[in-house]
Amino acid sequence: MARDNLFAFCMFMIASIGFFIWGYQYIPSHHFLLFLVASIFGIFMAFNIGGNDVANSFGTSVGAKTVTIKQALVIAAIFELSGAIFAGGEVTKTIRDGIVKFPETGMDPMLFVLIMMSALLSSGLWLFIASKKGLPISTTHSIVGGIVGAGLLMGFTTMDAKNALNMVSWGGIGRIAVSWVISPLLGGILSYIIYGYIKTRILTPTRKYNLELKMLKRERKAFKENYLRELRAKPEAEQIKILSKIAIIDEDEEGGEKSEYKTIIKSMKEREKSIDTSRAMRKHIPLVAGFGAIVISSMMLFKGLKHLNLGIGFIGTVWIICVIGIVTYLATLAMINVMNKNDAEKSTNRIFSWFQIFTASAFAFSHGANDIANAVGPFAAILDVLKTGNINATAPIPGVAMITFGISLVVGLWFLGKEVIATIGSKLAEILPTTGFSAELAASTVILLATKLGIPVSSTHILIGAVLGIGILNRDANWAMVKPIVLAWVITLPIAGGSAAIIYMVLKSLLGL
DSSP states (O other), rough: OOOOOOHHHHHHHHHHHHHHHHHHHSOOOHHHHHHHHHHHHHHHHHHHHHHTTTHHHHHOOOTTTTTHHHHHHHHHHHHHHHHHSSSSEEEEEEBBBTTBOOOSSSOHHHHHHHHHHHHHHHHHHHHHHHHHHHOOOHHHHHHHHHHHHHHHHHHHHOOOOOHHHHOOHHHHHHHHHHHHHOOOOOOOHHHHHHHHHHIIEEEEEEEEHHHHHHHHHHHHHHHHHHHHHHHSSHHHHHHHHHHHHHHHHHHHHHHHOOHHHHHHHHHHHHHTTTTTTTTTHHHHHHHHHHHHHHHHHIIIIITTTTGOOOOOOOHHHHHHHHHHHHHHHHHHHHHHHHHSSSSSSHHHHHHHHHHHHHHHHHHHHHHHTTTHHHHHHHHHHEEEEEEEESSSSEEEOOOHHHHHHHHHHHHHHHHHHHHHIIIIIISSOOOOOOHHHHHHHHHHHHHHHHHHTOOOOOHHHHHHHHHHHHHHHHTTOOOOHEEEHHHHHHHHHHHHHHHHHHHHHHHHHTTEE
């Protein structure tokens, strides 16, 4: 582990130093010190996104013991980094037109830089504290809180109170507050439905068939033992006669005298063969797999890869999704048909373990492609102002910045993600391959629908709700752990905002602005 930690640290330092060297050539020399400080704040923010938000992706897989923490970190690192580098946006909207609408004219661009720097540092600090305590929170809400807090202080010190307050989209803040309820509620309801289907249509019938088969085998074993016990009590001559009947070929084949013992045993074996323990698996698991493939591919094409502008078109995208769903259905059915039928319950868990790795990987890829913007977005705005001297509506994201922040994200996951993974994977409810898959699929479905319908949701809150929905169904939800998590959600905005305002004042005084 020490060697792995050293490798991760070296990768982090090489990426950071390389980025600083690139910035020295990219940014005007009189702004390089500001660039250096802003880069440290941005990299720190990305590091903590990795330690908190990214850890959500594989928390259920670790809890279900599908993968170890180390394996989860490696897999998540690959897909998060791939999503950030290959599917991340090349251009990001600055926060100017988001939750805070800064003045179109008359605003000092350097004050805008200080606001973004303050938001990055305050959000990063709060995420670090939450991660160390194992509390999964929304990174989006953290960065929004930081921008609002620093932005309001800037407004109060440069304009009248009414105009300062009017800069903030209070309706947007209200939607964030509503998402504290909507996100976990939607995730919980859908995971309850998905796992309820899996439990009633697959798990319970399979367990019932297995019990019936075990009872028949136990009955056959008891009959054999009882028959031998009675046989030993008979005279030796009679024992030889009975055993001879058992040993010879059946009467219907060679005309020998048929053994009553063999007839009964044959009947028992036929009854055992008539019980198809994989019946529920064969009928319902391919359906679940097909549905899951449709959801995951939809999330990848509509959300994860939306920045690539593939030019497929809506009809083409839907066609690809349907083909993926059908192929997955057929492949899963073929896989079930060739699997060992001796223990259908173990086979079911094994199949859902595979499914879980796919859903978590896709979740991580989509997260890397989109939520890295929480760190890159404000930093890209800073970089654009330092380069051009103006506050623009959009800001380009240099590829080297995306790679550096992506590596920071992965390193943060490596060093800081274990606590949040443990919370989601074991402390909220018991997680098995079936429950973990259900939670991930439910979260992916809600995120996809919310993205298309414009409903304000948080992926972190959705996944927490999804895990709790399963916990409610299985009656093992840990409500004591829910209280500090919900409290952390509620105080995220004010803490990030308050600390950003303080950091803004300190930076402003240091720079003499």
